[in-house]
Amino acid sequence: MPAVTKTSRTSSRLRLRRRRERADLRRSEIITAALTVFAKHGFANTRAEDVAEQAGIAKGTLYLYFDSKEAIYEAALEYAMTQLRELVSERLQSATTAAERMRVFVGTRMEFWSAQGELYQMIMTVGREKHQKKRTAKIIRESVDQINLLLREGIERGELRERPVEMVGWAVMDLIRGMNERRVDGAQPTTIAQDAEFITGIALSYFR
Template identity: 55%
Template sequence: MAASSKVRKQVLTDLRRTEIIAAALKIFGTKGFAAARAEDIAAQADIAKGTLYLYFRSKEEIYVAAVQHAIDQLNERVQERLQSATGIRQRVAAFVTARLEFWLERRSLYRLLLTVGREAQNRKQTNALLRTSAQSLVTLLEEGVATGEIQPQPLEAISWAVIDLLRGANERRLDGVVAHSIEQDAEFITRLTLHTLGLTEEPSSPAKSSSNHPTAQS
């Protein structure tokens, strides 16, 4: 009974923390991080200011928790997409598309990553996010090497280049610099990545192959 009560309490705590994070992101998005106050976040979350401090000591701590929460959600999103993708081409496309879509849905948090995330006290977490992103792509590409779909090559360098392309696409969209769609960005980055990996064309289907190479009987 005691164990059940403890689990229930933890679930409620996690739920309340998630609600506070969501409220804080709305306030950060409307007022900016510097101008946001604890009482603003508490009001948005419909709780007392004192209650807020039971879960977070400061808005900086909320920011750190928000980024970690987003990282967990992003990893889940990417893994879900990868589960339904077959072959290295589809898996690279799923990786790229999932990340572009995810940050498009979380513009406010991404804007914070570009500002608050680059401050000295948060730089370590931001760099860890980038390293995790690059390493997840390295792992995906290593699977392609293991199956013989791609040849051994400097996968870490390629992965960092892809992450940089994704960051650039996200920032340009956030700043309103580009007019084309997220699908166009995803297709371009995917095609460029596949080209770098030496995968410039889709493999021919058996039917197409036989039509291009008639047998002696024909």
């Protein structure tokens, strides 16, 4: 039996990494294709073969990466949430005061989902289904925690008066979601900047 050398181990690790990178790329391509098809036909009317066709792969190949349409939806949702987290984090770096950070947080989320209107509508529909409610609640809880963190940071820096933040976090999130839905439906008369300013003013007034 030939000896396993350092070079062969390195080569094996490199091949494994390349296979993983190719698999990650293919998953990304499938998710992108799924978002296109979901936006066009809606989640309920989309078939797995529609996604496979859009991705340019065989239906059997699709099932090597996702075992169901619901699994594709969950991966697409996580993909979108990761993009949103990174975008919010990046923009918050240039915001200093509590008001600026809240305005950036709210405005970025609204801008992101406005650009992803079809996906947002799908999330609002599928996310309310019984088997998805726990996942949806977890995502909303994470967002509320982010809002609460921004508020606590403002309190620690002495910009905001010491007060409980939990209810404010939920109120801000409810306002964001409501305005997002109306905007996606074409029924929100104000701009994203105006909405962000309004929500920020309402939230911070509680701490003054």
